[in-house]
Amino acid sequence: MKVLVVGATGGTGRHVVEQGVARGHEVTAFARDPRKVPDGVNAARGDALDYETVERAVAGQEAVICALGAPLTRTGTVRSEGTLNLVRAMEKAGARRLVVMSTIGMGESREMLTFRYKYVLVPLLLRGVFADTERQEEHVRQSDLDWTLVRAGALGRGERTGAYKHGVGVTTILRGKISRADAADFLLKQLQDDAYVRQAPYVSY
Template sequence: MNALIFGATGGTGRQLVEQALAQGHIVTAFARNPRNLDLQHPNLHVGQGDVLDFASVERVMQGQEVVLSALGAPASQKDAVRSEGTRHIIRAMEQTGVRRFICLTTLGIGDSQQALPFAYKYLLVPLFLRQAFADSERQEEYIRQSALEWTIARPGTLTNGQRTGQYRHGFPASEKGLKMKISRADVADFMLRQVQDHAYLRKAASLSY
């Protein structure tokens, strides 16, 4: 399948690229600086551009069958990369007829807020992550308002651990015993499973160990 991956040079995005290639997909990795993606594979193509530039997003969308986004930005960054980048992705998908969209946000957005531990909910998010969470809220709203076949992945704290394939997904906010963390490799595993599995079609799934 022709898969377009945004945020391809980030930790989760790189896992998406590597795992998608291993599964036999034809991958286009969208990157502002392709040199940051030091991978070579006969099925890998790199599309250079800025997700905040609609023309470059529309150009790379041609011929794609599924879009996966792992857009992210430092908490201190002022640009609304998640929401505005996602708005451009959605618009380009709608204009080119690409339907399937699998997008990474974060645990704590929307109805998953109650899953956050006390320190996150009342200290870390209000004091340090408020802007990033607000941007992710807007991002999810754009997705929900679209007519796309979307799935949102909301992981807990991301780690650089191995892909295990053993993680919880789609749990209610009241579920107990969560570790509130998950490896980027396992997040990519979940997102790529959604390419064929529509169990979370037009739904958001929380992810954690």
């Protein structure tokens, strides 16, 4: 499958690119600095906030995985505005499948946050990031695409194990964490599984 990875040089995006190539997908890594893209991987230079470069990169793709992110301490709109550009470009190009990395804490999954996250970290440190992610999810939901919003637990280091839980609805039987490698594994699996099309599953240990 021809897959465009947006946020390809970020912590999770790098794993998506590596695992996508290993699975036999024709991966194109969308990046502001193509020099950061691994050798042998197609690279498309661009900025998610620049619609024209997004449109060029989306042309000819069958699916897009969006793993946009920014440092937690930096406020901004890269997730929401970048994803809106993706949605517009995909609808214009006729590309249907969109898989977007989101986070546990959005929508009904807020009830899955621990007390520390819900009442301390989010209000004091993550308010801007969560607000931008909420707008990102809204742009995706309003689209006509075959989308999946993957609400991941707190991302960290670790190997790809495949030993994670996923589903829809609210649950408390989770550790609230997942390795970036396993998050990438789940993102890629959505390309060939329609169980969560137009849904927002959680994924976590």
